Amino acid sequence: MALRITVIGTGYLGATHAAAMAELGFEVLGLDVVPEKIETLARGEVPMYEPGLEELLRKHVAGIExxxxxxxxxxxxxxxGEFGDVHFVCVNTPQKHGEYACDMSYVDSAFASLAPQLRRPALVVGKSTVPVGxxxxxxxxxxxxAPAGEDVELAWNPEFLREGFAVQDTLHPDRIVVGVAGERGEKLLREVYATPVGEGSPFVVADYPTAELVKTAANSFLATKISFINAMAEVCEAADGDVVxxxxxxxxxxxxxxxxxxxxxxxxxxxxxKDIRAFMARAGELGADQALTFLREVDSINMRRRSHMVELAREAVGGDFLGRRVAVLGATFKxxxxxxxxxxALNVAGQIHLQGGQVTVHDPKGMANARRxxxxxxxxxTALEACRGAHVVLHLTEWGEYRQLDPAVVGAVVAERHVIDGRNALDAARWRSADWTFRALGRPKA
Structure with missing residues (x-):
């Protein structure tokens, strides 16, 4: 008999995982405690923007022609509880308010609600990013x-989704990591992921702590790499070098x-x-805080970049934002x-607004969320409308349409031709040839 799968939590991770499991051929039941979210998904609609997800959802949701x-x-x-053989828990683990630590309340609540319904053998699989232990x-x-007691097993299977590529990353993952306590959990997860494993995706079997650490370790490494090159940008600016x-x-x-x-x-x-901050907090609880002190500087460099962008914008408009119009191209984090x-992008926009600047934002997909x-x-x-009357244009999210902007056309609607590229994605020569003053983080002024 084919495995039947449930997905607990139908946010970004859960909705993607549920649709992907259906694509892999399984019968899937998704659960959420928010009725409005369930109603939306049942219509084949997704409450967030993710390329390819709504199409995949509509391909499999019952009741859609x-x-x-x-x-x-x-x-x-x-x-x-009655339906599933394998239950994936995909609920959110946000940062605690006013703390670095991870808020486990949603995960704990999901497990406490699910367990009493498990009256036969089942595998519960955690996918949320959680503190080790x-x-x-x-x-x-x-x-x-669980009424079924020891016949209910737990596995941990961290997610490695990249926003914008979540469907691809779920159906064709670059690795599958499972933390298990016994052979049965491994066997069931090999059955669940048989298709991607057959296509060549590595299947890494580990214990619980190692599986939990993989996601936070990976994110910490990526964050460190980003902050490293941004630290080099600071040095390049001081030395008149070119970080690109x-x-x-x-x-x-x-x-x-x-x-x-x-x-x-x-x-x-x-x-x-939030993951690197939660990692630091958990390391402190384990008495290993010195091992991760470097992440404090990683975090600090990252936040310093935002403040530096504000400083460059202030310099571009003459030293004071009062009465100056600032166009911000981009609202999403990527x-x-x-x-x-x-x-x-929004952090920079908010800082400038608080300092008296008249900020107008454009984003192809994130406007509704930004407004909230x-x-x-x-x-x-439109991007052009955001730039109308601006004394400086800030490029802060590297959407493809911003790279295609015609500097001459934009130059015709702004008050002053100053552009600062916060993503090092625009063609500096093209903008300068249209009589723009062009600045970019970590690059020479001219």
Missing amino acids: GSTGRLRFTTSWEEV SATRLAKLLTEL KLAEAIGHDDRIGKKFLRAGVGFGGGCLP PDSDDVRDSP LFPTLAYAD
Whole structure:
């Protein structure tokens, strides 16, 4: 009999995982405690922007004409318990308010609600990013609360999704990591992931702590690499060097590589910032805080980039934002997403606004979310409209459409031709040839 899968939590991670499991041929039941979210998904619609996800969802959601019908949604824990052989827990683990530590309340609540419904053998699989040691605690909780007792096993299977590529990363992962306590959990997960493993995706079997550490270690390494090149940008500016050429040169070294070496306003989003802070907090609890003190500087460099962008913008408008108009191109933390969580672009826009600047923001996909987070900023429907009357234009999210802007056309609507490239993605020569003053982080002024 084919495995039946449930997905607990249908946010960004859960909705993607549920649709992908249906694509792999499984019968899937997704659960969320927010009825409105379930209603939206049941119509084949997604509450966030992720390329390819809505199409994949509509291909499988029951009740949609032409779909496979393999994917349904519910708010009933009892239905989930009766339906599933493998239960994936995909709920959020945000940063605690006012602390570095991870908020485990959503994960704990999900396990506490699911366990009493497990009356037959089942595998519960955690996918949320959690502090190391959580899986051992939750495995014990499952045994205590589940009617099936020790016939309910736990595995930990961290996610490695990149926003903008989440569907691809789920269906064709670059690695699958599973933390298991026994052979049965490994066997079931090999069955779940048989298709990508058959296509060549590595399948790494580990213990609970190692599997939990993989995600935070990976994110910490990526954050460190980004902050390293941004630290080099600071040195380049002081020495009148070019961080783009520097990154190109060191990127040819196979030991270093070219990826994540673009200097700019730094990283943001819902993962890297909170994950490295939670990692530091957990290391402190374990008595290993000295091992991760370098991450404090990684975090500090990242936040300093945002402040430096504000300083460059202030300099460009004459030293004072009062009465000056600032165009901000980009609101999301990265392109191909509508995610504005801890967005460097919006952080910079907000700082300038607080200092008296008249800020107008444009973003291809993140406007609605940005408005909810920063309702006092002005927003424009097009990039050109955002630039109208501006004394400086800030390029802060590297959407492809911004690279295609015609500097002459933009120059006709601004008050002054000053542009600052916070992502090192614009063609400096092209903008300068159209009589713009062009600045970019870590690059010579001319």
